[in-house]
Amino acid sequence: MTARLGVDALALNPVDLEAAFSGNRLRLKAFLLDQARIAGIGNFYVHDILFQARLHPLRQVNTLTGMEVEVLIQAIRERLAYSLSLGGAAYEVDLYGAKGRFEMAKLLVGYREGQPCPECATPVEKIKTGSTSSFICPRCQPLTPELG
Numbered sequence: 670m671t672a673r674l675g676v677d678a679l680a681l682n683p684v685d686l687e688a689a690f691s692g693n694r695l696r697l698k699a700f701l702l703d704q705a706r707i708a709g710i711g712n713f714y715v716h717d718i719l720f721q722a723r724l725h726p727l728r729q730v731n732t733l734t735g736m737e738v739e740v741l742i743q744a745i746r747e748r749l750a751y752s753l754s755l756g757g758a759a760y761e762v763d764l765y766g767a768k769g770r771f772e773m774a775k776l777l778v779g780y781r782e783g784q785p786c787p788e789c790a791t792p793v794e795k796i797k798t799g800s801t802s803s804f805i806c807p808r809c810q811p812l813t814p815e816l817g
């Protein structure tokens with residue numbers, strides 16, 4: 670099963686990720702959660718990764734700029750490192766049976782529908798993204814950002 674896993678999320682580099690994005694019309698959240706493409710990003714964390722990168726989950730990956738790809742990789746590293754520093758999610762149990770301390774209260778926008786965005790205080794929205802739901806700040810993560 671591990672043979673089918675994609676590249677480790679913490680080992681992503683901008684050149685390879687831009688190459689994987691180019692010509693691909695998948696939505697960003699679906700791409701990030703596809704364990705055959707990128708291993709290690711769970712649904713629990715993906716909302717905050719996209720929020721920190723200021724990217725909408727429904728962006729088509731081939732529309733991301735080089736700068737956005739770099740910001741995205743930075744956000745993946747920082748959010749996963751933060752989670753790991755707290756021992757993983759509270760519902761995850763490590764090899765020794767200890768529960769992680771990464772709880773809902775430590776999320777930025779994930780599962781915080783109606784609560785103020787930590788950046789701009791706009792209420793966090795829960796939106797449908799394909800078969801799943803996503804949590805975003807509609808102001809910080811517009812679907813079509815203004816260029817320039």
Ligand SMILES: [Zn+2]
Nearest residue numbers: 786789806809
């Ligand atoms: Zn915001």
